[in-house]
Amino acid sequence: MRADRSSAGADTNGPDADGWDAPGELPDLTRLTAAQLSDLLGNAVVSAREVAQAHLDRIGEVDADIHAFLHVDAEGALAAADAIDAARAGGEPLGALAGVPLALKDVLTMQGVPTTCGSRILEGWRPPYDATVTRRLREAGIVILGKTNMDEFAMGSSTEHSAYGPTRNPWALDRIPGGSGGGSAAALAAFEAPLAIGTDTGGSIRQPAAVTGTVGVKPTYGAVSRYGLVALASSLDQAGPCARTVLDTALLHAAIAGHDPMDSTSLTDPVPDVVGAARTPDVAGMRIGLVRELGGEGYQAGVRQRFAEAVALLERLGADVVEVSCPSFEYALAAYYLILPSEASSNLAKFDGIRYGLRVGDDGTRSVEEVMSLTREAGFGAEVKRRIMLGTYALSSGYYDAYYGSAQQVRTLIQRDFAAAFAQADVLISPTAPTTAFRLGEKLDDPLAMYLNDVATIPVNLAGNAAMSLPIGLAPEDGLPVGLQIIAPAMADDRLYRVGGALERTLFQRWGGLLIEQVPDLSSQQRIPRTSDDTTRQAAR
Amino acid sequence: MPENPSAITREQVAHLGRLARLSLTEDELDRYSAQLADIVAAVARVTEVATPDVPATSHPMPLQNVFREDVPRPSLTQQQALGDAPDAQEGRFRVPRILDEE
Structure with missing residues (x-):
């Protein structure tokens, strides 16, 4: 199952080898990193069309099982690839990722291509404009293969709240791929795309990365434009890069970040040199803070074990590991589930069946209010309705100060905790999620249990910092991937890549490849039940 | 804080x-009253630490108004804007x- 990586071996000893110097037969293009594809494309060893076609073929082969995509835009992808090939033949200067394919989360608009946000209320909607992220991807020559599955309006941690059915985890088809960006993460882990875009409001990039053995970054709030990102909670939402290596994630980060006049919350600061940091990983002398409140009780044994090993590894690499305390994090989940529903109930008011999307019950006798109520009742799923009502409740007269007001005060306390922690450490680390991928259906009827998946990722969104999840091994009890979260102060996104790159390089040498190369062959999976130990999983409830 | 916050009828x-604007079914009224009560009971913890001396934070970044020159720019055509409407008539959204009545 492992790709032949001999060329990335002796000299570089890492996943960052750009080249493919093995002579003769071409490798399986879907197993390569974006950096490797970029090199092959730049040297005209392969065409963008060949690369796009190989990934479309792979999607055709495996996506009936995985269901990472809600819409595959084969025609558009091949046309974009042909345009890149023509530009290259014409000697036009092209970006590093020109011709590399990508899977786009279905919460970002793409002109003329269906954008559903995983909801029935937007079924069939073809946006008349590109999100800024989409436009920047096109300008970078990145070939968009299609739109990926997600929990409806990004509300969930499993993709089971998609109106179009769940995505399955390529590591074990009976497990969740995380959420809300489970489609993007699964597309990477199933080798359907080397790059993907996610969005992270409370962990929707990082938790799917953790449970699928891939890499995902939530950039600093405001670093990537939200224009054309269908809003869940405007003060928390942030789009970001997903890939199978730290360097690929950095290359994509650089392609999408930067100021956008179309988003009034977009930062004007220059984007940190994330690619440079990924290419020169080093933690020697760096102060790394272990967050005492994230990672103890309630975390699966195998998650704790792999995390402890990664900490020891960072120390061996010369990092100065210190323990920090963030006592208010205990209240982050509660604050988040007041702030998020409040903002969501307001943002989702625009889905009223008037200007676009679904309209139900307009039979000529009903009032506009009745039609709106019937449309929203039919168009929204259970989790979306729950959060809209929770937000409506938290914002209603008599409860506003106690709930929404208090939650905003907790947000201040969390920011203070981060400020104090970053006075002692350059970055903070924790497990990304309390457990490995749980079984489909396991938490579907227990909203509070589902919310606990994001207990370690949510504080970052409340404060607006940057964070990464990267794979650090498989949990011994179930053989499923474990993710490590690195948190950096706002506008210091480059530190994520410096630390993540160092850890990835060392683990690559230990494993003789990337963790993701150990993902089981899909064709054999349903016949080989995975071992599991349910008792350890109860700990996180 | 409100008395007995976890009771949601x-x-x-x-x-x-x-x-x-959600036309909920009878079954949903039962299910959501129980679930919302559980969730509200859990999130009400925020009141434990929200003492009056702590200022509120509504946004992660210090935000200021952002202005631009008020100059006409190209926008969607009427046809594009109405292209995905559930119903349109004479160049307008039909509602x-x-x-x-009366």
């Missing part, structure tokens, strides 16, 4: 549904009646 859920 069916009537309250029905009221929230009306405010949020159900907004007033009661």
Whole structure:
């Protein structure tokens, strides 16, 4: 199952080898990193069309099982690839990722291509404009293969709240791929795309990365434009890069970040040199803070074990590991589930069946209010309705100060905790999620249990910092991937890549490849039940 | 804080549904009143640490108004804007009646 990586071996000893110097037969293009594809494309060893076609073929082969995509835009992808090939033949200067394919989360608009946000209320909607992220991807020559599955309006941690059915985890088809960006993460882990875009409001990039053995970054709030990102909670939402290596994630980060006049919350600061940091990983002398409140009780044994090993590894690499305390994090989940529903109930008011999307019950006798109520009742799923009502409740007269007001005060306390922690450490680390991928259906009827998946990722969104999840091994009890979260102060996104790159390089040498190369062959999976130990999983409830 | 915050009645859920323009079914009223009560009981913890001396934070970054020159720019055409409307008539969105009869 492992790709032949001999060329990335002796000299570089890492996943960052750009080249493919093995002579003769071409490798399986879907197993390569974006950096490797970029090199092959730049040297005209392969065409963008060949690369796009190989990934479309792979999607055709495996996506009936995985269901990472809600819409595959084969025609558009091949046309974009042909345009890149023509530009290259014409000697036009092209970006590093020109011709590399990508899977786009279905919460970002793409002109003329269906954008559903995983909801029935937007079924069939073809946006008349590109999100800024989409436009920047096109300008970078990145070939968009299609739109990926997600929990409806990004509300969930499993993709089971998609109106179009769940995505399955390529590591074990009976497990969740995380959420809300489970489609993007699964597309990477199933080798359907080397790059993907996610969005992270409370962990929707990082938790799917953790449970699928891939890499995902939530950039600093405001670093990537939200224009054309269908809003869940405007003060928390942030789009970001997903890939199978730290360097690929950095290359994509650089392609999408930067100021956008179309988003009034977009930062004007220059984007940190994330690619440079990924290419020169080093933690020697760096102060790394272990967050005492994230990672103890309630975390699966195998998650704790792999995390402890990664900490020891960072120390061996010369990092100065210190323990920090963030006592208010205990209240982050509660604050988040007041702030998020409040903002969501307001943002989702625009889905009223008037200007676009679904309209139900307009039979000529009903009032506009009745039609709106019937449309929203039919168009929204259970989790979306729950959060809209929770937000409506938290914002209603008599409860506003106690709930929404208090939650905003907790947000201040969390920011203070981060400020104090970053006075002692350059970055903070924790497990990304309390457990490995749980079984489909396991938490579907227990909203509070589902919310606990994001207990370690949510504080970052409340404060607006940057964070990464990267794979650090498989949990011994179930053989499923474990993710490590690195948190950096706002506008210091480059530190994520410096630390993540160092850890990835060392683990690559230990494993003789990337963790993701150990993902089981899909064709054999349903016949080989995975071992599991349910008792350890109860700990996180 | 409100007394007994975790008690959320069916009537309250029905009221929230009306405010949020959700035409909830009887089954949903039962299910959501129980679930919302559990969730509210869990999130009410924020009041434990929200003492009056702590200022509120509504946004992660210090925000200021952002202005631009008020100059005309190209925008969607009328055809594009109406292209995905559930119903359109004479270059406008057609909506159900907004007033009661008579």
